[in-house]
Amino acid sequence: MEFKAKSGPVLALDAGSVLDIGACVVNGVDLAPGRAIPDDGDPRIDHSLQGFLFTCGPDHIRHPEPIGQGHTGRYPLHGSFSSHPAEILTSVTDSGNAQCTALVPVDLADGGTARLERSWSIDGDSGEVFLADRVVNTGDTPFPAMLMYHMNIGARLFDDAVRLQGAMLEGGGFAWTFGEADGGIFCVPARAGDHGWAELRLGPIAAIGGLTLRVRFKTDTLPFLQVWRNQRAPAHVLGIEPVSHRWEGRAQLAERGELDLLTPGEARAYALSFAFV
Template structure:
């Protein structure tokens, strides 16, 4: 294990601590007050500076993310509101969405409220407000490396409707500021099921300020909405503006944007990130499987209070199911068919 600037064996580490939790690890917590009461969290500390709060109550999404004790995620004013308070109609999602590092949008619907012959769909779907089952945590030594993982299952079902199952695993190693997300979405019903998926990563202050640079993959770019907005503003950030309007950009990945491992990458570069030991150049990289997530949606909202950058790998746009059908249709999973997604977050 590499820790505090040098390599250690397992026994060298164990000789210096009373238990591994002194350095890092995984533990389960339950919140007790206000709208958050009853929401379960799983705290992950990597020992190298990255700390995450994973929320089994909310689709195994990631709430607060910190690097060296300083937040890199944007947290919504809703906090980790319990999913029982979720209002699925229209834009009610906005009343209980947690923000945080990751909100999963899907599984049957992404984007603006929509309606079709199967029913009505509220903003961004149900995944972020669906509690996971079969949740587990694991810490395991493999040689001199301590591997951690958090896993579970999220199901979106309806009698006479679609039946989609998300199996999620988040994992990493102590001493390494990296988290990997492996997802599989399966149609376990007996009729074809439409499937829309978007990974809503939310970054905020102080990772974002007027000095921040946003490095995006090679792509064909399009501004969907917002004003004033130009493609030039994709790569920079600005001070809070109470009158700012949200803007959505679509980045359709080019072949040269995809690495040999099939992954695309975007980076946020902060030249003076305020770590505990003092300001330091810091980069946060988001990587994702380009074959199953061919579109990067960029949500830019430099408002006051709502001061957040969304980098959102997706298999669809965000106008909703009706609009997606007009564009050529959503991904349809045949009975028993599944699709795999892989994402990584690296910080240094």
């Protein structure tokens, strides 16, 4: 479904998969990577990864691992969210602003259940897009609350002037072509600024008129930032990923005491925003 306000990007919200973002059109240009993505062998993620933003979790993030604890299966790539359809509750435009809310019942890999309560909004004056999520454990057993937002941008749009900038980055920022020749990844603690929000910028992007993508996210439940890029053909994509856990496996996180259990009936809230400035 198309989602837009008086100003800001024109978004395609995917009601068939968690109300994530497919296309993100700015000044007539779609920033989503499309098919220029790696194929990890999971058709759910292959679909989601083509869009501008998709959501990992709530029971697992990153790559598959054994479920354990009496289960013989594995957590799917990037958790259970992808491919769960959203029930749209409201979709309104008022005074140039836009809002859309939805509920997403989720079946977890270990047999439990959860509910995602999702709210998208766009400020019609500033063009800033806001996402507020609330994950509720609707099952009978606890599960570790894990969440990662993948914001994927087609790197075909970048030139040598594009940089990553943020207080959590070494030296305050560097060129988008970090790492090895055909890719790289890092995960760092997010550094909160005003009111507990961290900020990262990517730009200027000449293909959309020299605008810069500004991403903000709440660090109380998203205390880390992961960034990756992949230029190994046919992939050509850069991802900005606010995330709940450091870049380690579940066993290592458990040893650290960092698997944050969400008990039955308990909820956890997450928030981010982005704008082109």
